[in-house]
């Protein structure tokens with residue numbers, strides 16, 4: 001294996017791989033069930049897909065032979081309208097995932113620490129070591145609420161530069177109280193608040209706060225509410241002082257022409273898309289109520305398009321496998337604090353019908 005001419009980083013050589021969600025076709029092959037008969041509720045994707053205006057726009061997609069607009073100018077204007085914030089504070093990424101990496105690139109010097117609050121979205125702690133950051137885990141409490149004093153203590157002790165907070169949190173679905181975030185912003189660190197699911201939540205986005213707080217970054221995406229996960233388009237709202245530096249390090253053509261056009265078309269059809277968000281929230285509420293009636297599931301209250309459940313009477317892995325044999329794919333975590341938990345994304349009303357029927361037979 002070792003070759004003295006080929007010397008890749010030793011930390012990457014010994015790192016374990018992240019397991020992303022599998023495509024429908026791969027699941028279909030693995031389960032021996034036609035892809036069309038599968039219900040995919042494992043990755044919080046939007047079962048309705050994108051706005052029909054996206055389909056029209058992509059069918060007429062011009063300029064695939066030229067590089068995209070490096071500034072995503074028109075798209076950022078539409079995002080400015082959507083968020084009621086100045087376009088100068090908005091930067092687009094190939095998914096919010098790319099912006100997580102960009103923030104790490106901007107802040108981290110080898111050995112710097114970031115605060116992670118598991119159980120939470122895996123990409124913060126997965127990306128951090130690639131950019132030479134040390135991850136300090138401040139676990140959430142048993143009910144998955146944030147341990148504010150432990151965060152405070154860890155920021156001070158480790159001189160952490162960045163704190164990643166997810167609200168609504170994936171996978172627990174809870175929103176961090178704005179007052180708690182406001183209190184944390186007094187700390188000597190920059191806070192990255194990931195609002196990938198904010199359109200499904202009852203409260204307001206914290207994005208307007210970015211104009212006031214120099215140490216707050218808010219990340220958002222069109223993957224979930226706008227059904228564009230496959231095209232990779234997200235954005236961040238950044239303090240004005242960070243923008244020139246982000247422009248320096250961003251890949252110039254990170255937003256491809258299809259993603260750019262699709263996101264623009266979505267933002268001209270916000271009412272239609274938010275009506276579907278409302279329907280998914282309705283299905284999530286229906287799932288929460290139905291799961292609470294089942295002996296094997298204890299759901300946590302969610303403000304997102306998914307429900308986390310503690311599983312009892314069988315292992316969570318077994319629960320996942322039984323649903324998979326019925327053609328329903330849900331998310332199981334082989335991770336501390338989540339071994340006995342299952343996350344189920346909100347589906348269409350037909351999909352939830354079939355899910356609930358199947359669950360009653362387990």
Ligand SMILES: *Cc1c(COP(=O)(O)O)cnc(C)c1O
Nearest residue numbers: 095096097121170196221223234
């Ligand atoms: C899905 C998800 C993302 C990923 O967003 P992309 O824009 O698709 O990269 C980011 N954060 C959280 C918490 C997510 O669940």
